[in-house]
Amino acid sequence: MVVFQASLLDVDREPAPGVLGSTVARTRLAHGAWVDVRREWLAGSDQLFERLVTVVPWRSERRPMYERVVDVPRLSCFYGEHDALPAPALVRVRGALDEHYRPDLGEPFRTVGLCLYRDGRDSVAWHGDRIGRGARADTVVAILSLGARRVLALRPRGGGPSVRYEVGHGDLLVMGGSCQRTWEHAVPKTARAVGTRVSVQFRPRGVA
């Protein structure tokens, strides 16, 4: 069941990314990793959220983790670089990300991963995006969050205290530098009564 309280004023508004530039707050983590946060980046998030929940062919997912393949308690859908995206707004969002992150990334974002967390029981365990180039080289993974507010936590791969970001409707969180190699991230389960969240991840070619 999809539960989300739309912000009444926003429901008819076309999705449009805001400015990035100096509105992005960068936190430098240990080992050459960094995290950028830009709150309420996407105006018209209600419309995009509703469209993605409705039109994306969501599937349950299995994922390699700790040398095994496990069920991931969330739904997902992957769009490769030649696939048509399920909403024109995602093309605009990717264009804005390309423009801002070109100096950090040096190449465009190519793929779009979508995940749907139906409620607080859905989650993703600690992992880095280390299938492919993220295992060897610095990269950038940008996440647009829609719907229910959830925690996205990061911890150093070798152990140490975690940092937690609450990501909400229209927020942008970007992991860069060595983050996929030297840190892990997770969306933990929560006992709080939370509604549906959609995560939209933009990655360059060869990072998964």
Ligand SMILES: O=C(O)CCC(=O)C(=O)O
């Ligand atoms: O839900 C999120 O925003 C995180 C997604 C994620 O970590 C992944 O799919 O690799």
